[in-house]
Amino acid sequence: MGDSVAKKVLTFGTFDVFHVGHLRILERAAAFGDRLVVGVSTDALNEAKKGRPPVYSEGERSEIIRALSCVDEVFLEESLELKADYIQRYGADILVMGDDWKGKFDQFSDLCEVAYLPRTPAISTTEVIEKIRV
Template identity: 75%
Template sequence: MSRTVITFGTFDVFHVGHLRVIERAASLGDRLVVGVSADALNERKKGRPPVFSQAERLAIVAALKPVDEVFVEESLELKRDYILKYAADVLVMGDDWKGKFDEFSDVCDVVYLPRTPAISTTALIEKISGTV
């Protein structure tokens, strides 16, 4: 029986940490579906627009070998709807969200993966812009 894994992220200024979480998520099933945060959602979450547009971020993530399907995540409140729509068996999130998505364990397995140490999109943006 095939297993569908779903994960979510902004994936702005794509780096090796993003790649590793996608590869690890893909290893937990047969099909990987990735929700990429909408530009408006990213502004609400982080208080700034993404460096790369929603269309560019979708294209980058869709081009990755482990990714089978991408979609735009419009709202954090719709996670359950996305899980059900894509018939996900496993939800994968970074361990910085540990415990925050346990409510979905009634419809799928919930796995929190450790983040790649010393890699942060925000820190990269600050370094590139010279604000650090």
């Protein structure tokens, strides 16, 4: 029996109108460790960030993320200012974010490793919503 400790990966997102880009970034984040913890933005946080409510409620979005085999734990992210608290609360060894956030979380490198992943090209929730509206 080894003394190795499970490596925890933490990531955040809104995950509204779930699409293959969401799945791929979560699978790639999970590959950085042994357990993937996902912070799903609350409805209020999403509205503050994007100026519109999400299509699906925080409960529905959390349920979808929780059902994925690559995800071990889900919580609601209530504030962008609490990232350091979430990193510590969930014992993250590595924070993984999409590269559209590149450099914006480097200040947490004293708490855990920080990695940015390229997003899946040619797909975004906004694009999916626009396509549905047409």
